[in-house]
Amino acid sequence: MSLKALVLTAALAAIGFSASAQxxxxxxxxxxxxxxxxxxxxxxxxxxVPWSYRAPDGGFKGMEVDIGTKIAETLGVKAEFxxxxxxxxxxxxxxxxxxxxIASASDTAERRKVVSFVHPNYYSSGYTLLLPKxxxxxxxxxxxxxxxxxxxxxxxxxxxxxxxxxxVQAFAGTAETEAAMTQGRCIALLEDxxxxxxxxxxxxxxxxxxxxxxxxxxxxxxAVRQSDHAAPFxxxxxxxxAEMHRDGSLLEMEKAHGIANxxxxxxxxEALKDHIN
Amino acid sequence: MNQSNLLAQILEWMPFVLQGFVLNILxxxxxxxxxxxxxxxxxxxxISPNILIGAPAKLATQxxxxxxxxxxxxxxxxxxxxQVNIGGVMIxxxxxxxxxxxxxxxxxxxFSEIVRGSVNSVPRGQWEAAEALGYSRRATLFRIILPQCxxxxxxxxxNLYALLLTATPLSxxxxxxxxxxxxxxxxxxxxxxxxxxxxxxxxxxxFFLYTWPINRLSLMLERRFRTK
Amino acid sequence: MIxxxxxxxxxxxxxxxxxxxxxxxxxxxxxxxxxxxxxLLILVSAFLSIVIGAGCAAILTLSNGFAxxxxxxxxxxxxxTPLIVQMYFFYFAIGSIMPVGRNxxxxxxxxxxxxxxxxxxLSLYSGAFNTETxxxxxxxxxxxxxxxALALGYGKRQAFFSxxxxxxxxxSFASLAxxxxxxxxxxxxxxxxxVAELLYVSNQIWSDSLNTIEMMNVMLVIYLVxxxxxxxxxxxxxxxxRLPGFGLGDGQ
Numbered sequence: 176m177s178l179k180a181l182v183l184t185a186a187l188a189a190i191g192f193s194a195s196a197q198x199x200x201x202x203x204x205x206x207x208x209x210x211x212x213x214x215x216x217x218x219x220x221x222x223x224v225p226w227s228y229r230a231p232d233g234g235f236k237g238m239e240v241d242i243g244t245k246i247a248e249t250l251g252v253k254a255e256f257x258x259x260x261x262x263x264x265x266x267x268x269x270x271x272x273x274x275x276x277i278a279s280a281s282d283t284a285e286r287r288k289v290v291s292f293v294h295p296n297y298y299s300s301g302y303t304l305l306l307p308k309x310x311x312x313x314x315x316x317x318x319x320x321x322x323x324x325x326x327x328x329x330x331x332x333x334x335x336x337x338x339x340x341x342x343v344q345a346f347a348g349t350a351e352t353e354a355a356m357t358q359g360r361c362i363a364l365l366e367d368x369x370x371x372x373x374x375x376x377x378x379x380x381x382x383x384x385x386x387x388x389x390x391x392x393x394x395x396x397x398a399v400r401q402s403d404h405a406a407p408f409x410x411x412x413x414x415x416x417a418e419m420h421r422d423g424s425l426l427e428m429e430k431a432h433g434i435a436n437x438x439x440x441x442x443x444x445e446a447l448k449d450h451i452n
Numbered sequence: 453m454n455q456s457n458l459l460a461q462i463l464e465w466m467p468f469v470l471q472g473f474v475l476n477i478l479x480x481x482x483x484x485x486x487x488x489x490x491x492x493x494x495x496x497x498x499i500s501p502n503i504l505i506g507a508p509a510k511l512a513t514q515x516x517x518x519x520x521x522x523x524x525x526x527x528x529x530x531x532x533x534x535q536v537n538i539g540g541v542m543i544x545x546x547x548x549x550x551x552x553x554x555x556x557x558x559x560x561x562x563f564s565e566i567v568r569g570s571v572n573s574v575p576r577g578q579w580e581a582a583e584a585l586g587y588s589r590r591a592t593l594f595r596i597i598l599p600q601c602x603x604x605x606x607x608x609x610x611n612l613y614a615l616l617l618t619a620t621p622l623s624x625x626x627x628x629x630x631x632x633x634x635x636x637x638x639x640x641x642x643x644x645x646x647x648x649x650x651x652x653x654x655x656x657x658x659f660f661l662y663t664w665p666i667n668r669l670s671l672m673l674e675r676r677f678r679t680k
Numbered sequence: 681m682i683x684x685x686x687x688x689x690x691x692x693x694x695x696x697x698x699x700x701x702x703x704x705x706x707x708x709x710x711x712x713x714x715x716x717x718x719x720l721l722i723l724v725s726a727f728l729s730i731v732i733g734a735g736c737a738a739i740l741t742l743s744n745g746f747a748x749x750x751x752x753x754x755x756x757x758x759x760x761t762p763l764i765v766q767m768y769f770f771y772f773a774i775g776s777i778m779p780v781g782r783n784x785x786x787x788x789x790x791x792x793x794x795x796x797x798x799x800x801x802l803s804l805y806s807g808a809f810n811t812e813t814x815x816x817x818x819x820x821x822x823x824x825x826x827x828x829a830l831a832l833g834y835g836k837r838q839a840f841f842s843x844x845x846x847x848x849x850x851x852s853f854a855s856l857a858x859x860x861x862x863x864x865x866x867x868x869x870x871x872x873x874x875v876a877e878l879l880y881v882s883n884q885i886w887s888d889s890l891n892t893i894e895m896m897n898v899m900l901v902i903y904l905v906x907x908x909x910x911x912x913x914x915x916x917x918x919x920x921x922r923l924p925g926f927g928l929g930d931g932q
Contacts, residue, residue, distance in 0.1 A: 329887075348636055520903050523903065621764050
């Protein structure tokens with residue numbers, strides 16, 4: 176019995192009675208609340224190498240983690256990363272469990288009904304297939320009816336099935352999709368083209384290639400609650416993203432994580448960079 | 453050379469996964485505590501002759517016994533708010549706590565059935581004898597029937613705990629950072645398919661080493677308390 | 681008629697309850713596929729788990745040697761570890777070391793489909809619980825029946841199969857119903873290995889249309905109906921097989 180009581184107490188302590196007084200005087204202003212708490216809760220994935228993944232000590236690593244850390248630093252608070260999955264990421268944001276979401280979410284009209292995306296968009300990718308070199312198709316139509324592996328919750332799973340006629344076998348994470356493809360359960364991986372580029376730069380994938388044209392290049396967006404879109408918080412984030420495009424930080428971060436500089440980032444940097452310096 | 457690298461790599465990730473396992477255990481302990489308490493009341497409700505209490509209790513029990521645990525989890529994660537304001541104090545309800553509450557519902561329903569079953573297994577004669585001696589229904593229940601039931605309830609209760617513990621990895625689907633979710637993340641981060649088998653074996657071993665002694669204990673207690 | 685249903689649900693969507701499965705042909709198709717796969721999973725796994733359970737219970741009762749030891753090990757392993765981890769292990773770990781065939785294109789083709797792995801995993805998991813159930817049923821049959829059979833000249837095995845087993849089966853129905861209800865609910869776990877069952881397709885639908893709550897409600901209703909159906913069927917089978925003069929064993 177006493178062990179149970181001990182555990183119960185520990186659990187309650189872990190829940191945390193947060194500093195209520197200061198936070199309550201902020202009302203709905205997320206920026207004020209974040210500064211009062213000294214912590215920016217950022218939702219991110221933990222299985223998307225190299226954008227967002229885990230270190231053995233339990234911390235998060237990756238390009239998106241670096242972006243989030245930089246944003247928190249600029250705001251003068253600590254960044255706290257919370258793992259989200261495609262099943263719960265929008266709910267966590269709406270409920271207040273996270274204040275900002277940097278989780279490789281594509282900015283689509285459907286999702287804008289539930290959350291707000293901050294502009295400018297911080298990244299972009301289309302989708303395509305990672306195929307074994309033995310498969311020499313050059314057109315999507317040649318692969319109609321074939322089975323491909325993908326991650327559950329990706330927005331392009333439905334168009335790939337509906338428009339391109341592919342059979343999509345979806346799994347919880349990218350490790351599972353790789354394992355499934357090696358077992359021959361599908362002939363290709365349906366993924367972001369940038370992620371496929373990262374794979375192809377690894378000798379492990381020397382027998383694979385990416386012959387098909389990328390589809391539906393769609394920008395990624397950082398998500399905030401709809402009430403924050405035009406509020407100081409959303410606008411502050413927007414400004415920071417614009418600055419990171421401008422001074423080339425995003426390009427540097429991309430390179431630092433072994434990703435070849437993507438067309439979108441180059442384009443945004445050119446568009447936003449200083450006309451004098 | 454390669455093998456020892458692999459082992460070293462896996463061992464590096466073990467503390468990360470074990471921390472997740474502690475969360476599984478914590479969730480199971482809390483859920484069994486809450487579920488047992490609520491289940492006791494539900495069980496009494498079920499055996500009550502008053503239909504106003506009996507019918508809802510039976511309905512609740514059947515509902516939560518037959519709903520898939522994963523669906524109940526989803527409800528609790530999505531429908532419960534993240535922060536509640538109790539008397540001016542903001543209490544945060546992290547995912548694992550909401551998942552724990554989600555697990556408490558089927559545990560309560562199952563325990564209510566255990567209570568009902570064990571009360572019904574006490575011979576009718578005892579109720580009649582108590583009535584003849586002038587005991588009220590309530591006194592009979594608490595003073596005569598229940599003390600006999602407690603020992604009968606322990607083995608199925610331990611069984612229920614084992615079932616609950618092996619169900620806790622389901623919470624990974626709603627984003628709780630427990631052992632299975634962490635194993636997946638660890639496998640991802642290493643980007644090496646050779647670690648799949650060892651890491652999942654390690655996970656199976658963790659659960660087995662914790663649950664098997666509980667089951668053995670339950671069997672032993674069942675034999676000790678068996679009334680012929 | 682169909683278009684009327686579709687327009688009704690489209691109107692409902694604009695008022696907040698978005699049930700795309702009723703008005704979107706693509707979603708409807710994949711939902712029905714999911715439902716079909718779930719039903720198939722339940723039926724095949726239930727059958728196999730009963731066979732496994734009965735067989736293992738017989739082994740445990742009739743012999744005490746190597747076979748019984750293996751069965752005990754199997755039960756210990758499968759009852760003390762989570763189903764989802766078992767399924768992951770079967771599909772990803774064991775599946776990765778199985779030999780692969782080649783199809784016409786020269787591409788690898790797995791010998792065992794994800795559905796088959798899911799059925800295997802579910803059957804073994806539920807089979808372990810069924811073994812305990814049938815063993816308890818066998819234990820509930822009073823010794824006198826076996827003794828009488830032996831006195832009449834039946835061999836030990838004969839006595840078991842002709843006298844004890846049929847009675848044990850009748851005593852096991854309540855617990856078996858429990859196990860099969862658990863199995864019905866457990867089929868949701870197959871979603872983790874890519875089997876297109878109900879939870880998998882619901883997840884895909886709500887990822888696309890962001891109608892999580894509605895889909896969860898639909899799933900809850902369907903599973904309640906399924907478990908109700910399982911209990912109903914078991915009760916009917918039990919009633920049909922009832923032997924006059926036998927109650928619930930010694931307990932009552």
